[in-house]
Amino acid sequence: MKTATRDTIFGLVMLGASGLLWLETTRPQYDGIPALNYGFPPDFYPKILLGIWAFVSVLIIVRSRMIAQAEAEGLHPGKLVVSMAVVGLYCWLVGVIGFLLATIPFTGLFMAVLGYRRPVVMLAVTALFPVGVWWLMSGPLQIFLPESPWFNSF
Amino acid sequence: MENILSAAQQLMSPAALAAIVLGTVYGTIVGALPGLGSVIAITIVLPFTYSMDAIPSIALVLAIYCSSVYGGSLSAILINTPGTPQSAATLLDGYPMTRKGRAAEAIGWATISSVIGGLFSVAVLIIAAPQLARVALRFGPIETFALICMALTCIAGVSRGSILKGLLAGILGLFLATVGADPMTGAIRFDFGVFNLSAGVSLIPVLVGLFALAEVFCRAAERAGTPIPKTESSGFVVPPFREWWLRKRTLIKSAAIGTFVGILPGTGASTASFIAYSEAKRSGRFRDKFGTGEPEGLIASETSNNAVTGGALVPTLALGIPGDPVTAVVMSTLIIQGIQPGVRLFADNADLMNAAFLALILCNLMLLVVAAAGSRLLTRVLSMPEPVLFTMVVVLSLVGSYGVNGNMFDVLVTFIAGIAGVAFRYIGVPVAPIVIGLVLGPIFEESLRQSLILTDGSFGAFFTLSHPIALGLFALAALLMAFAIATEIRGMQRKPAPDAPEI
Numbered sequence: 001m002k003t004a005t006r007d008t009i010f011g012l013v014m015l016g017a018s019g020l021l022w023l024e025t026t027r028p029q030y031d032g033i034p035a036l037n038y039g040f041p042p043d044f045y046p047k048i049l050l051g052i053w054a055f056v057s058v059l060i061i062v063r064s065r066m067i068a069q070a071e072a073e074g075l076h077p078g079k080l081v082v083s084m085a086v087v088g089l090y091c092w093l094v095g096v097i098g099f100l101l102a103t104i105p106f107t108g109l110f111m112a113v114l115g116y117r118r119p120v121v122m123l124a125v126t127a128l129f130p131v132g133v134w135w136l137m138s139g140p141l142q143i144f145l146p147e148s149p150w151f152n153s154f
Numbered sequence: 155m156e157n158i159l160s161a162a163q164q165l166m167s168p169a170a171l172a173a174i175v176l177g178t179v180y181g182t183i184v185g186a187l188p189g190l191g192s193v194i195a196i197t198i199v200l201p202f203t204y205s206m207d208a209i210p211s212i213a214l215v216l217a218i219y220c221s222s223v224y225g226g227s228l229s230a231i232l233i234n235t236p237g238t239p240q241s242a243a244t245l246l247d248g249y250p251m252t253r254k255g256r257a258a259e260a261i262g263w264a265t266i267s268s269v270i271g272g273l274f275s276v277a278v279l280i281i282a283a284p285q286l287a288r289v290a291l292r293f294g295p296i297e298t299f300a301l302i303c304m305a306l307t308c309i310a311g312v313s314r315g316s317i318l319k320g321l322l323a324g325i326l327g328l329f330l331a332t333v334g335a336d337p338m339t340g341a342i343r344f345d346f347g348v349f350n351l352s353a354g355v356s357l358i359p360v361l362v363g364l365f366a367l368a369e370v371f372c373r374a375a376e377r378a379g380t381p382i383p384k385t386e387s388s389g390f391v392v393p394p395f396r397e398w399w400l401r402k403r404t405l406i407k408s409a410a411i412g413t414f415v416g417i418l419p420g421t422g423a424s425t426a427s428f429i430a431y432s433e434a435k436r437s438g439r440f441r442d443k444f445g446t447g448e449p450e451g452l453i454a455s456e457t458s459n460n461a462v463t464g465g466a467l468v469p470t471l472a473l474g475i476p477g478d479p480v481t482a483v484v485m486s487t488l489i490i491q492g493i494q495p496g497v498r499l500f501a502d503n504a505d506l507m508n509a510a511f512l513a514l515i516l517c518n519l520m521l522l523v524v525a526a527a528g529s530r531l532l533t534r535v536l537s538m539p540e541p542v543l544f545t546m547v548v549v550l551s552l553v554g555s556y557g558v559n560g561n562m563f564d565v566l567v568t569f570i571a572g573i574a575g576v577a578f579r580y581i582g583v584p585v586a587p588i589v590i591g592l593v594l595g596p597i598f599e600e601s602l603r604q605s606l607i608l609t610d611g612s613f614g615a616f617f618t619l620s621h622p623i624a625l626g627l628f629a630l631a632a633l634l635m636a637f638a639i640a641t642e643i644r645g646m647q648r649k650p651a652p653d654a655p656e657i
Contacts, residue, residue, distance in 0.1 A: 003582075006580075007582075010581045010583075016568065022345060024346075029342065029343075030341065030343065032336070032339045033339055033341075038338075038603075038607050040603050041339070042338075042341040042343055043343070044330045044532060044603070045332065045602060046343060049328055050329070052325055053325045053326075053329065056321050056322045059318050060318050060319065063316070071413075076376070076408065077375075080371060080372075080374065080375035083370070083371055083374035084371055084573060087367065087371075087548060087569060087572070088569055091562075091565050091566060091568075094552070094556075094562065095565070106545075106549070107549065110158060110301065110544075110545045110548065111541045111542060114374055114540070114541035115541060116539055118539075119531045121539070121542065124571065125542055125545070125546075129546060129549070133424070133549060133550065137201065137557075138555060140205075140391065141204070142205050143201050143553075143557045143560075144560070145553065145556065148277075154568035
């Protein structure tokens, strides 16, 4: 994608977002309580920010029309989407089956997604790293990570 | 004197000393690993600080901060890849030294320069921060508002890429800070019916997502095209004093440049090291040999980037205004420990601040010990496979986010921030202003609304001679903005695409 096109799309998205957030501030909860807000209701400051946000977005669109086209830096969308999907799935699984049960398969899978292919190292890291982190957190550091619904201790 | 002795006593506890030693070793390793850097290094250990006492946790974070900046020089010298952006100028003379078979000597120059730069900036911090805090005690809401305006303008203005995108990033950060309860009326804003949003958006999950997760995602997408060069292992050699003496002017000048640049919001160690390197190249004794493996180039870069650490802590501790994402994380650590950086910090926590200063001195000296004792081992870590490393970074980052409040919503915020971080890099939006905006947002809003109440709603009263400090700060902000706009317009005329994706 060209940088100018990319910036135009970004400016339009941000302009749209500022409009939607402005609409949100028109809801009754933003009127506040006059006795408490001294004439500056809860939407006063966000509206200033949204005004500047919209103005800067317009300037970004205008600027994108003025700069010459150049090719934007490309990423491999396939690898990006797969890595995001695996991390997203992991985040969800941590809450459902607990930290330890989710982290063990994630560790192996994510190394493979990133292109690592040494089974012995992968197996060792997959077995030791999640258990080590879990032990360190719930033991010495007393930070209790999400537990599975099937076991009492992890 | 009594305060200092008491602080030293607290710092000599086994927990604090262990924090300094382990923090220095860990920070050096993470700093040396390309793609990670100081923010990720500190965020990974945040969960460890939750259950620690104040002094050990502050010592740990400060040790990681100083050593991660130094650690970047190891990979710059050995594999021609700066571990952190701060060490980019180091490779210009560091790697040529390695190619000449003088890697151990280069590490010696870099280590001692880093220690001297760091100690110089700590001295400035010890002298300047309490004085600045004393002056800032006289700040009212209008002055605070003006100061934050100036800091945000500076951060947005000096961000690489487009000033408009930097500005929008700052606004985004300020806006994110409005989510949750209104500070004056308690009304809930922008929660969209999601209960967890009513408590606001926490800094750490956003920061971890924007930096750590986004870095992992980007590296995953780039992996095929960016192989890490083969690592050389190296020892540590102390260059003779006579050689230092010949380059003393560059050493002193670079330490001063680094400390001054560090104090300015938004600039950071990479800017400092390039300014110091350019200055040494212009005026150094051995300027003709720069780029061919001249130690003076290493001195300029490494002294200045480590001198930034103490400088950057001046506004963070004295005013509660972090100049970059690293100091924002340092500040978060203090807040987690129940310590609010700002004008009252030195008055209310003198013991703690003295301990922090002493910890900084020890951390810098520890760099020397760690490099001398373990540089051969530390440099071997550079050959750790990237997929293994990044997998660990993802897990530890998410644990860090979860640990802040102990809820899964923060993990979700981290993931979303990670995706946003990738998008921002692709579009060329700097993320540092988002983080600083999020940190400063609540105090910015509070000072604005208090100021308007004081002036009966008149913005005009902010710009009168009855508030000379505020007037000066507003003028400085306007000047910075005008300079940034002029630079951008000149850039647009010169080249087709004035911005490039970056952090």
